[in-house]
Amino acid sequence: MYRCRLARSRLSRRSATDRSPMPTQVLLLGDIVDRGPESARMVRGCMNLTASTDRFMVLKGNHEEMMVKALKGDLTVYRHWLTFGGRETLISWGVDP
Template identity: 30%
Template sequence: MRTYAIGDIHGHLAKLHAAHALIAADRAACGDQEAPIVHVGDLVDRGPDSSGVIEYLMQGQGRGENWIVLRGNHDRMFLGFLEDPFTEDPILSPHVSYLNPRVGGEATLQSYGIPDAFSRPLEDIAPELTAIPQTHRDWLVAQPAYFTRGAAIFVHAGIRPGIPLEDQVEDDLLWIRKPFLTDRRDHGALVVHGHTNIEAATHYGNRLNLDSGAGYGHPLSTVVIEGRDAWLLTPEGRAELPRG
């Protein structure tokens, strides 16, 4: 059972287009036009074109592409800001606002034509949030927090070890690091995730981290998964990701 997956996009539409081109090449090479493409969340923030990323993925799903788009913590923060810009996500550090450049919300608003959000009072910005189309808001709300297929679980941040999938809470699915990242136990399926920025996509045996730092100017990782085996897609073809 084959599945394609793409790491944290963070507003980089050109990198997303390149990732889909790599998948198209692999599809042609293996003759599989049906395998789904899973995007593991964090569509927005930091990069230059969050609005374009959302529109591209929304339009693709609308025309029937077999694309699964998961909700990441940055996507949830964006939605929360749109609902009430004066209230932050409860998991976010109280010393860092959504609009802080470290989070990247200012770049997201800029992509919708709302400039200099971090340096202006929220009272001035709030009325301008009508620039974000309701279709984008509704689409983001509708995206799931996880997806299962074959021997893999796809989720943005990870899972809390030892808890059945149906009992996991969204805060963990979208935000967890420890104890998930340090747990070497088998989780019953390969957990494919992003959220925690590392140098390159890495297969740890029980999990596969795809966040290679696209939001910080690094590559966007694209992989193909068959069972619990995975390959990084490159312009030269597949590169095996050995199990750690």
């Protein structure tokens, strides 16, 4: 969640002081999940930011890719994902892995 708050703060600050004709863009380079117990809050925060402005974008990183494959039913990826932060991510959503 820290990264989303930081991005929002920087976007607001840059927007207030940036007088260039090019608008400020914030691009988060993935890996917003599998980083501890705040994964669900991080995803929600990023979703709120992307819904509230067209100047914030999140790219899917390798952890998001692994999560998507695991949640679509790839059991091999699911087992691997659990050991690389997936367990904490699921718990952050209230799911018992």
